[in-house]
Amino acid sequence: xxxxxxxxSQNRLRSPTAETVFSNHAAIEVTSAGTKPDADNPLxxxxxxxxxxxxxxxxxxxxxxxxxxxxxxxxxxxxCLDIPDHYAFMDPALIALxxxxxxxxxxxxxxxxxxxx
Numbered sequence: 001x002x003x004x005x006x007x008x009s010q011n012r013l014r015s016p017t018a019e020t021v022f023s024n025h026a027a028i029e030v031t032s033a034g035t036k037p038d039a040d041n042p043l044x045x046x047x048x049x050x051x052x053x054x055x056x057x058x059x060x061x062x063x064x065x066x067x068x069x070x071x072x073x074x075x076x077x078x079x080c081l082d083i084p085d086h087y088a089f090m091d092p093a094l095i096a097l098x099x100x101x102x103x104x105x106x107x108x109x110x111x112x113x114x115x116x117x
Contacts (some may be wrong), residue, residue: 002107005051006032007061011039013089014057018098020090027107035064045072052076055102057083079105 006018011034019032031050033043048054048069054076056062062080066073081101087094 002028002052003050004028004030004106005047005054006030006057007043007054007065008032008034008057009036009039009061009085010034011041013087014083014085014094016040017087017090017094018055018102021095021098022102022106025106035061035068043069045069048072048076049074053105054078055105056080057085077105 004022006015006022008015011032015032015034019030022028022030031041031047033039033041033047035043043065048065049072054065056065056078057080059080059082062078065078081098083094083097083101
């Protein structure tokens with residue numbers, strides 16, 4: 001089982017959509033967080049340490065992650081999805097982009113219910 005963390009700025013639109021979309025993937029546990037202090041679920045060193053794979057929506061998120069949590073990063077894969085902040089929560093176009101850009105990096109599986117952090 002791999003732990004997957006999705007990161008955007010506010011944790012209100014893109015990363016919660018990704019968390020919802022991939023929450024039933026049988027080979028992963030998922031959660032999401034935001035880089036800003038007022039994010040709905042702010043990024044913490046505990047979340048970074050928990051994650052095996054971290055998907056960031058933009059390059060700026062990767063930079064903030066690496067600057068603020070360098071000591072917590074211990075071999076996790078950080079993958080930038082290059083998805084701009086132009087989408088509403090659960091926007092069908094965002095869901096299609098997430099499937100196209102995230103799925104190739106995930107282990108093969110079927111549906112199940114996940115336990116989130």
